[in-house]
Amino acid sequence: MEFNQIETRIDEIKTDEVIGLENDLELMSISLEAEVPEALYIGMKDFISGNENWDQSKLISSAIANFLFQNGSEDRAVIEKYLNDIFNL
CATH class of the missing domain: 1.20.5 (Single alpha-helices involved in coiled-coils or other helix-helix interfaces)
Known part of the structure; x- marks a missing residue:
């Protein structure tokens, strides 16, 4: 060879x-632990209780993917997560 x-x-x-x-x-x-302002926590809790397809993990994951994508991430997994969440896949 x-x-x-x-x-x-x-x-x-x-x-x-x-x-x-x-x-x-x-x-x-x-596993992720973070302190968030009370207003965000209440908003998250209200959203999750009104949307049965969402849970805390999915919401946080979606928020992070959204932030990374909008700030220039070109990672394929981030882009896929972002697009899947937009189109509710």
Whole structure:
């Protein structure tokens, strides 16, 4: 095997790993604790109680994706989350 072939194979393996990682990102989650102003908490609680398809996790996740997208994130997972939430998918 020539050096160029080895180098190409290494690039293919790295690409496969990145694609696998991107797919795994949709399945991964972390616990997050944050202090928010009371007005935001009340608004969030009222929204969730009036919309049965939403929960606290989905709302926070959507808000973060919205913020990141509107501030220039080009991450595919962020863009997908943003668009899915806009179109209620």
